[in-house]
Amino acid sequence: MKGFDNHPYIPNSAPEIQAEMLREIGLTSLEELHKNVPDALKLKDTMHLPKAFGSEYELRRHVEGLLGKNTDCKKNLNFLGAGCWQHYVPALCDEVNSRGEFLTGYGGEPYNELGRFQSLFEYASMVAELVDMEVVNVPTMDWAQAAATTARMAQRITGRTEVIVPELIDPEKFAIMDNYCRASVRFIRVKCNDKGQIDLDDLKSKINSNTAGVYFENPGYLGVIEEHGQEISDLVHAAGGLSLVGVDPISLGVLATPPSYGADIVCGDLQPLGIHMNYGGGQSGFMATRDEEKFVMEFPSRLFGIAPTSQPGEYGFGDVAYDRTSFGHHREHGKEYVGTQSALWGITAGVYLATMGPKGMEEVGETILRNAQYAAKRLAELPGLRVNGFGSCFFKEFVVDFSGTGKTVAEINQALLAQGIFGGKDLSDEFPQFGQSALYCVTEIHTQDDIERLVSAVAQATR
Amino acid sequence: MSIVNRIDRSAKVRAHFHQAKWDEPVIYELSTPGERGILVPQASEEVSSQVEGTGALPAGMKRKNRVNLPELSQNRVLRHYLRLSQQVLGADVNIEIGQGTCTMKYSPKVNEQLARGVQELHPLQDPSTVQGMLEIYYQTDKYMCEISGMDRFTFQPGGGSQGILAMASVIRAYFESRGEQRDEIITTLYSHPSDAAAPVMNGFKVVYLQPDPTTGLPSMETLKAAVSERTAAYIVANPEDTGVYNGQVQAFTSYVHEHGGLCAYDQANANGLLGVTRAREAGFDLCFFNLHKTFSSPHGCGGPACGATGVSKELVQFLPAPLVGFDGERYFLDYAFANKEFGVGKIRSFYGVAPVVLRAYAWIRSLGGEGLYQVAKTAVLNNNYLFQKMLEIPGIDAYYRDGNNQRVEQARYTMEKVYEETGVSTGDIQRRAMDFGLHYWTSHHPYYLPEPITLEPTETPSKADIDEYVETMKYIFKECHENPEVVKTAPHRSTVHQIDESGMDDPAKWAVTWKMYLKKYQ
Incomplete structure (x- = not known):
């Protein structure tokens, strides 16, 4: 040859x-x-x-x-979210993550990749402040993987096998969690009430001495803010289990932090923090806990710690409790497994948080809330639309039920597409109980004009 | 005219090298109250006047304290991170021969620029709006099938280890669908630890094949003793991390098949085999490739990545959904192939890391079949050239050389002799190499071979690069005898000096975040 x-x-x-x-x-x-x-x-x-x-x-x-055969969210007006969200990516994020040194670094030592260790230590430090925890991992694959690991950590910490999850969880996320955990965790589904939040009576009936933890999200998959976090945490704590909370980190400049309502392990996706959507390739998961040995020793991921060197005044970094991981001496007897995941997105999330600062995070949260509330309000004025039927407070996503218009979401989205608008995610397959509903996402990237354009296009499409 | 001497820069060894050292504080120490890195869009006045914003949040759901993030001007953030970036010896700036098993090849810049073209695609866009992206998925699937002999690939797994998880999940699904209770995975000592660790997530137990002390490979008898009615699959790398190729692989896979098991190929070390031999002919039912290694996508300090996982026809129904199909006119997301009852369902959100798939596509298209063959042949030539040159250095040796002087993609060396003679360990030499701008990886833990070094040149370095690497190693090994202290106390020209890791396993001392550090250290 x-x-x-x-x-x-x-x-x-x-x-x-x-x-x-x-x-x-x-x-x-x-x-x-x-x-x-x-x-x-x-x-x-x-x-x-x-x-x-x-x-x-x-x-x-x-x-x-x-x-050129594609068209994207820059050329069109996008309202899709559902696990991957369009936020503004500050120029610095791309500038730093396209640096050849970060881009082509890998698994070296602190002696040849100190910048990788320090930037990931700093990312962890800033995410820890955001979620009000102390320990944060070098990022894993995505929120689904982080949630799956959170469930397994709870299983190992408590020695119990059941983890309760809300019925209104993202079905694809749940499929990933179930595939990953099936051998050691049994997931129990708890009902949600008509506000889209966990039904506390049903939860009480499902928590028992097998419960390793209750996993819930703030905001939930359908955008709803769970108001009863503290009651949920109290219930599971009283039964000896853990409170496990998934979050959208960009909400935490304005939303209460999970530990403030009793969370023991927090997880979520870093993608909103300065990472482009990349057709779903920008996802990156994190977990966070308090600095207690029983939690730290159950992380499967690498944890980079700060350390002194032989030179006074010099920062060094290294692996904390390396032998926990499958890279350590115990291989498959370590905690789950570790490998190449999404470190560059962790570095990027750090750049984002350092750029935004406390003021930026507060403001972006406020802008998102206002824009989303405004979009929901304006859409609700249209005949036949039921917007946020749950009536709960939401952050950036909300459900729009088009059943009253006699049109399907698919038809409406096709009509919107013809006008250069990507309508919300069609929920009619995943949650048929909500009829012809779609999940709309509105963020700081949307202007009032954008929202008005959506409203008039929807009005036209549903007429 | 006076004669002036030219500056003599003929030395192969970079004895005057020094890594970037900015002495950069931790970002929190750079904070000045009131500084801002960026201005954030505000809701319009009219919008704000009509909604409540945070006022709508339920009681107790509003954040009470300001987030403790550093406050920095934009330029200071940039300067901080560019300084940190300079303190990373990535493959773009380094002769990256040292990270054996990591396939640190050149990642072409044109592919990097092209990959930015998919940044603003949302994964749930209507398929009619992403036909180009779907075509790239579809064609890359076809190419991977040709390269491996498999019948269908998923690009969902976000890294090699998740590719192994995907293979193990398919294996579990297959036996569940047949109602067979098989719960053992057979692997080898020199396959990646994830070949053992990831299947455990699916409930499997691990059976190790011990290597023969002469060949480094398990014998047929060892395999026979391990296979039973409990065997679900044989999951193995070939060549293993030692660089030794098991020429009996087909007999191994046949034996496992005869006893009802499946065979899965960890192709993390496949770079030296492209166009030379394939998973299908060796008898494998499943395999995965690291697109961030073999197929040139950059490693990103540890991802985002892709463990493209391929299977034979019978197993396609168990792959995670969706795959990308083509109906003759349009590309579409295919969910119909999946076995609803037993299929794996989902491994990673959406469709994996699209920019990585795009880079792999572009890389394959820049080489073609002849180019991939050249990649493999040159990578193996480089490795065997390096192997011979390294073994000429006094004190360096390799196990498993009896009657076998060839390696495939990488090679594991041992410097136990130097250690015995001088007390200098592989960790010491590893740190010393960094004083010359070079690096190497030892081995996974535990070290089954004493004082290991694992090198993998790939097709990327030139002969001059390899010669520089060897000359530097020679220089350092000479130092081991003549001045062992300089090696033991290395690095001297790195970004940092020797790190005191004594607190890393101590809960009272470990500090994974700045706030932990401030709390524990006064």
Whole structure:
């Protein structure tokens, strides 16, 4: 078979150099490499892949051509959320996370990647303040993974097997949690009342001596703020279990922190904090606890700690309780497993929080609340629409029920799309009990004009 | 005319190197009350006049205290992070030969620029608005199938270890669908720890095959003794992390199949095998590739990433949903293939990390079949050239060389002789290498081989780069004998000096966040 000589990504693909290197190791051809791979397993033909582009320019033209078939949330007016949210990404976030050093660092030591350790320590420090906890992990995959690990941590800490979750949880998130936890945690679904919040009577009937924890979210999947966090925490604590709370971190400049209503473990997604949506690739999960050994020792993730060095006045960093992890000496007997997850998004979230500062976080929360409330109010003026039927307070997402218009969400969203508007997520498959409902997301990126444009387009589409 | 001597910069070893050292405080120490990094959009006056904002929050749900975040001007935030970035020896600035098993190859900048083109896509957009992105998913799936011989790939797993979890989940689903109670996974000592740890999440127990002391590979007899009616699957890397390829792999997979088990291939070390040999021919039913390693997407200090997971036809129904389909006209998100009762359902939210898939697509298109073959051949040539040069350095050796002087993608070395002679450990040499702008990784824990070093050049370095690496190692090994103290007390030209890690396992001393540090240290 023939290789591609003199390729710009492969310096030693130059035939003269290859010949020289082969000679040095006593071989005469590339075919003599791979001598331990039996001939029967070797491919006889070149793989059937498209021929390489002849230049970087042609490659760029081709890929840009493909990307030109997309249209995105910048060119359109977007109201989709549901686990991935459009917020403003400060220029600094992209500037820092596209630095080649951060982009191409990996698993080195503090001696060659101190900047990675320090920036992740700082990210953890700032998220800890945001959620009012003390310990925060180097980020995991996404909120779903963080919630799954939170459930497993609760199982290990309490030695119990049941974790209670609300019925109005994101079904895809629940599927991830269930796949990950099935071998050791049994999830019990608790009913939600007509306010979209946990039904406390049903919860009481489900909490018992097997309960490792109750997991709930603020705001919940359908945008609702759970008002009874303290009662939920008290109930589960009284039974010897843990209070587990998922949060949207961008809400915490204005919303009460989970520990203020009794949370023992907090988790959530960093994507709102300066990370582009990336077609769902911007998700990044975190967990947070108090600084108690029984919690710290159950994290599966790496935890970077600050340490002195042999030089006075110098900061060093290292791995806290490394042998907890599957990278430590106990491998599969460590806590769950660890590997490549989403560290660059952790660094980015740190840049975001440092840029926003306390004032910025407070203001962005306030703007989101106002814009979302305004959008809900204006939409509610349209005939046939039932907006936020739960009647609960919400943060940035709310449910709009179009059943009264005689139109389906799919029809309405198609009509909106024709006007360059991405309508809310269609909930009619996931939650048929809510009829033709959609989950709308409004944030600080939306102007009043944007909202008015949505309202008139919806009016037209539902007429 | 007077004759002036040229500056002599012919030395291969960078004896005057020094890493960036900014002595940068922790960001909280840079805070000045009142400074701001950015102004945030406010709701319009009219909007504000018509709604309650935080006033609408239920009692007890409003945050009481201001968030304790640092207050910095924009330029100071930028300067802080750029200084920290300079204190990271990423693959863009470093001869990155040292992180064996991590496949630290060049990540082309054009792909990086192209990947930014999907930043503003929302995963729930109507499929008609993301046809280009879906086409990239669909085609990359086809390419991965050709590269591996598998029949369908999911790009959902967000890293290699989650790829292993995905494989283990498919294996569990398969046996559940057949009503078979099989709960053991067989793996080897030199496969990645996640090959053992991730399947445990699915309720499996782990059975290790011990390596033969001569070959470094498990024998057929060892396998036979391990396989039973409890065996769900054999999950293995090949070459293993030692760089040794198991030429009997097909006999192993056949034996496992004969006893009703499945075979799953950890292809983290696949870079040296592209276009040379495939998972299918070796008898595997499942496999995964790290798109952030083998397929050039950058490692991002540890993700975001993708463990693309492929399976044979019979197992496609168990993959997490959705996959991307094509009906001849339109690309679409395919949920219909999934086995509703037993399928895995979901591994990671949405469809995995799209920019990583895009970079892998672009990388494959920049190389084609001949290019991928060149990647593998050159990577293996580089590795064997390095192997020979390293073994010429007195004190460096490698296990499992009897009758086998070749390695595939990486190689594990041992410096136990130097340690015995001088008391200098692999950890010491690792730190000393950083004084020259180089780095290496030892091994996963526990160290099954004494004083290990694991190197993997990939196709990226030039011969001159490899020679520089070897010359530097030679220099350091000479120091071990002549001046061991300088090695033991290294680093001397890094960003930091030796770190006192004695508090890292002590709950009274550990400090994972700044507030913990302030609380514990007066």
